[in-house]
Amino acid sequence: MSVLYPLKFRTIYKDKIWGGQKIRTYLHKDFGDLPNCGETWEISGVKSDVSVVNGGALEGQSLADLLEQYKDELVGKAVYARFGNIFPLLVKFIDANDDLSIQVHPDDELAKKRHNSFGKTEMWYVIEADPGSSLIAGFNQEVNEQVYVDKLNSGHLTDILNREDVQAGDVFFLPAGRVHTIGKGLLIAEIQQTSDITYRIYDFDRVDDKGQKRELHTEEALAAIDYKKYPEYKTQYEPKQNEAVHLVSCSYFTTNVLDYTEGVSKDYSSLDSFVIHVCLEGSYQIKYNGETYSVKMGDSILLPNSVNQIELTTTTGFKILESYIA
16 A cells, blocks of 8 residues: 555745735735745745655655655656656745736746756636736737837837736636736736746836846847737636536646535546645545545645545535646
8 A cells, every 4th residue: 555645745935025915814824934925835846945745654755755756656657757756847826915027938948958947837826816906918919029129128018918907716827938927916826837937027127125126037038938919818717616627738737626515526546647736715624545634725735646536525615726737
């Protein structure tokens, strides 16, 4: 019998120039003495910030150690064959108390060439939005590199960017190459490729606590940007209760939202992948192998590939993002 079980990890807290207090006040996660918390990294295989197991027989072991030890038992045969000893997804919560910089991420090819890294395709689920909140995703008109550079240099970049009003429950898929920023007042759950490469295009002329502007990556961004205009940037889906609702599918991850008022049994045995649960609302218990694991809002759980039949029970109801690699 496998020693693997539903895994929680110690949260990694990061203060940011644009971070706020909602990680503590809304998600009830204590970031201690930090002045703010812009991001939490919940499940991470990024070398500088590898997650460490919190609880159970594997307490204190790193995700990298587990992957090396358990290989496909942890992530699935196809996933292990593709990614080896690098865990392929990074799960975050993001609290934007101010606008993030306008930025873009490279795709796999460019990231491999420049940084020997994966690219960064990601998705956002909006957990909470202050009235009037918005974000930027993509362009609002057809542009090319020259038009983009002219607008950037003249200080009018936002004229050609697509700004969307946002409310809780909205979903955005952001393939590598899409110019974007999270706007002030948004609390977001993010599922992304394992990569920490960001090209900062414009930072609203902000300065840090030492009076320094943050570095921009103007030249690097040019080859990374997808200059096309797309008909729609927000993911359309119909919210339903007590069934899995599909949100996003790409070669890097598939994500569903499960909004349940009652318990449910889940059979993942047909998946050749780990599964991640990110709890957005409520609480539930995972029953597996005679044990019970409690999950509450703000928790992220990694279900190893070998943990494929579980029961979820609840008294409060719950809403979770369910992600895996198909």
